[in-house]
Amino acid sequence: MSHSQTETGAPTEQGTLAAALRNRNLILGGLLTLVFLGAALISFVWVPYDVTQMAIANKIKPPYAEHLLGTDHYGRDILSMLMVGARTSIAVAVLAVGIGMVIGVPLGLWAAAKRGSLLDEVIMRGNDLVFAFPSLVIAVMITAAFGPSATNAIVAIGIFNIPVFARITRSGALTLWNRDFILAARVAGKGSARISFEHILPNVLNLLIVQGTIQFSLGILAEAGLSYVGLGAQPPTPSWGRMLADSQTFISFAPHMALFPGLAILLTVLGLNLMGDGLRDLFDPKLRRGRT
Amino acid sequence: MTNALRSVAKTAAAASVIALTAGTGAAMAQDSLTLGLQLEPPHMDPTSAAAGAIDQVVYANVFEGLTRFGPDGSVNPSLARSWDISEDGLTYTFHLVEGAKFHDGTDFEATDVVFSLDRARAEDSVNAQKSLFAGIESVEALDPATVQVTLSAPDGMFLFKMAWGDAVMVAPESIETITTNPVGTGAFTFGNWVQGDSITLQKNPDYWGEPAMLDSATFKFISDPTAAFAAMMAGDVDVFVAFPAPENLPQFDADPRYNVLIGNTEGETIVAMNNARPPFDNKLVREAVAHAINRQDIIDGAMFGYGTPIGTFFAPHNPDYVDLTEMSAYDPEAAKALLEEAGVELPLSVKMTLPPTSYARRGGEIVAAQLREVGIVAQIENVEWAQWLENTFRNAHDYDLTIISHTEPMDIASLADPDYYTGYDNPAFREVIDQIAVESDPEVRSDLLGQAQTMLAEDYVAGFLFELPLHTVAKTGVEGLWINMPTQATDLTGVYWDN
Numbered sequence: 001m002s003h004s005q006t007e008t009g010a011p012t013e014q015g016t017l018a019a020a021l022r023n024r025n026l027i028l029g030g031l032l033t034l035v036f037l038g039a040a041l042i043s044f045v046w047v048p049y050d051v052t053q054m055a056i057a058n059k060i061k062p063p064y065a066e067h068l069l070g071t072d073h074y075g076r077d078i079l080s081m082l083m084v085g086a087r088t089s090i091a092v093a094v095l096a097v098g099i100g101m102v103i104g105v106p107l108g109l110w111a112a113a114k115r116g117s118l119l120d121e122v123i124m125r126g127n128d129l130v131f132a133f134p135s136l137v138i139a140v141m142i143t144a145a146f147g148p149s150a151t152n153a154i155v156a157i158g159i160f161n162i163p164v165f166a167r168i169t170r171s172g173a174l175t176l177w178n179r180d181f182i183l184a185a186r187v188a189g190k191g192s193a194r195i196s197f198e199h200i201l202p203n204v205l206n207l208l209i210v211q212g213t214i215q216f217s218l219g220i221l222a223e224a225g226l227s228y229v230g231l232g233a234q235p236p237t238p239s240w241g242r243m244l245a246d247s248q249t250f251i252s253f254a255p256h257m258a259l260f261p262g263l264a265i266l267l268t269v270l271g272l273n274l275m276g277d278g279l280r281d282l283f284d285p286k287l288r289r290g291r292t
Numbered sequence: 293m294t295n296a297l298r299s300v301a302k303t304a305a306a307a308s309v310i311a312l313t314a315g316t317g318a319a320m321a322q323d324s325l326t327l328g329l330q331l332e333p334p335h336m337d338p339t340s341a342a343a344g345a346i347d348q349v350v351y352a353n354v355f356e357g358l359t360r361f362g363p364d365g366s367v368n369p370s371l372a373r374s375w376d377i378s379e380d381g382l383t384y385t386f387h388l389v390e391g392a393k394f395h396d397g398t399d400f401e402a403t404d405v406v407f408s409l410d411r412a413r414a415e416d417s418v419n420a421q422k423s424l425f426a427g428i429e430s431v432e433a434l435d436p437a438t439v440q441v442t443l444s445a446p447d448g449m450f451l452f453k454m455a456w457g458d459a460v461m462v463a464p465e466s467i468e469t470i471t472t473n474p475v476g477t478g479a480f481t482f483g484n485w486v487q488g489d490s491i492t493l494q495k496n497p498d499y500w501g502e503p504a505m506l507d508s509a510t511f512k513f514i515s516d517p518t519a520a521f522a523a524m525m526a527g528d529v530d531v532f533v534a535f536p537a538p539e540n541l542p543q544f545d546a547d548p549r550y551n552v553l554i555g556n557t558e559g560e561t562i563v564a565m566n567n568a569r570p571p572f573d574n575k576l577v578r579e580a581v582a583h584a585i586n587r588q589d590i591i592d593g594a595m596f597g598y599g600t601p602i603g604t605f606f607a608p609h610n611p612d613y614v615d616l617t618e619m620s621a622y623d624p625e626a627a628k629a630l631l632e633e634a635g636v637e638l639p640l641s642v643k644m645t646l647p648p649t650s651y652a653r654r655g656g657e658i659v660a661a662q663l664r665e666v667g668i669v670a671q672i673e674n675v676e677w678a679q680w681l682e683n684t685f686r687n688a689h690d691y692d693l694t695i696i697s698h699t700e701p702m703d704i705a706s707l708a709d710p711d712y713y714t715g716y717d718n719p720a721f722r723e724v725i726d727q728i729a730v731e732s733d734p735e736v737r738s739d740l741l742g743q744a745q746t747m748l749a750e751d752y753v754a755g756f757l758f759e760l761p762l763h764t765v766a767k768t769g770v771e772g773l774w775i776n777m778p779t780q781a782t783d784l785t786g787v788y789w790d791n
Contacts, residue, residue: 248518
């Protein structure tokens, strides 16, 4: 971000922090995201109950002291399942966004560096092609063809992240290529690949972070959707989407079974979206100046 | 990925729309009935497919056989009003009912019986149960109302075999279009079929026997348990046969608008183990699995307490049933010891392939958790019905463990076939089964059946779980439904509204 600040004449580090603290979206979103990340991290070292341990005799209990969020139809602790399920969601979403970034960003940079050329056309029309497919249907197809598993869900969701990042990188990069400091770099004899990574990439990073947050929340939603229809992580790995699907026929007499995984998905996606909005406000100097 | 977001939202919206529109069904007049079933038949010919979903619609309603199953599983006269059996048990002379007509107006005569049986046992026949007809030497029409069937060996089960849905009478005049327009002799004629939605049957005004009391009956196909519950609650369907979500039964039971009928089926529900390949070719490993399984937990957890534990491949309501559940009692310590004796490396990693029925999916999760306790890691793989039939059951037998309910009546003999998907190859068992097939003395037969059951339990051929219950949810006032399912059928001939 050091580039973006010097280049656009943005305020100091202190000002950024103050602005962040004034940004309610960012704070609320950040808190929700922290809770979600925290639950997943804690689950590595401690969960209230083993999530693979069934206790049929203790099934479908509403929340009480020993099971704060109640138990499911196999007598498993719902809180523990949500914590471990958060891990599944994060793993799938992070890796899917990772695939999108690692492949999409260089493609976008490359297309911008060769803007107007045949290569640019090929890359961007290729992106359009992927973009034109209804992604969840293709994800269903991929998992149906290669068998349902978390890995295939990651690949399926990841593929559709590629054009998103390629586009955003290219459009961000295009506006930069005409700037004076890039011209200076060219005069200094730097090649376009070097310029892309040394000067362009740092300046589109804020865009990518904001988009990454949004894509992360969409990844979580897509993972929940896939496992809802049984194509995500397979049992006994807990997954929010499957918890929701499993609880359907119990909803009339055990609403807690559907309520908690539903809330977990809702709050996490809400948190990430608020955070994405907040970050965009923070990074966009025009918006911020207007507000201060 | 915005598309993904939208798709998820759409799916959610569609689900809620289904729940809402379930309430808009038109109120039915009291001489028609709408029934819910989970599986839609692939076509309408019961004599050329294994799909029980076909019989579920047409058996006894559209098509009839020489004999038929009663609600208690007994074999009763149908198109054959009586029969004589020769001294040596080889010749059956069937006397056909008079005045029976196919729905297209043609008469039902002895030649139709000859046609039907010859077609079913022909070399190129695609009948799913050809073994039913294997003992037939010849079929002859003595006069229009008399048929003589000669067997190659005495068969105490022949009349039982002729009662199967695969042995119903069809006519040469209408055989070409049977898959889309079934023409039988039953109390209902085939109305129309809205693919993916419903099949309607109409009352047959020219029925030869006791006419049906309903004017029409509609079978609606609802596979999703949640949608089934919604449709029932909204009054969209009057009866749901084999209701898929047992957890909702207490709610229906407590509601004066509904009756819950709890009966049994012929469905032995088992954890099938592939006896033909490692690690389950080792009897010790199979025995370990059997002891690692806690039946009661599975019945409580997957079936909400409905289901009778079984210890072998036989229906517990059958008088010849032997209770062998003790042989495979829940004993995780014994299971661990057996695995050690077998010398397998723990944790033992296997694959568990699960078809989409709820007893399999839920039971599978519980079985996997129980196996994990003794050091067997069963990787669950959920597959669709067609895929399961193709890869697990029919051709490749590519599985280690699977869960399935065998709903055909008296199907213990199927395990004798080493090419069956269980891969159980025991010549001694085959011999007993062959003896049962020709034995007509009930006492000896019963003894042999006991022997066969014991062999299966001793060899731990599978993890025997429970007898699949039949849950029918019906609106109050619907009478005459079968409580049990002795064969795959939804017999509507005696069903009426009592208001």
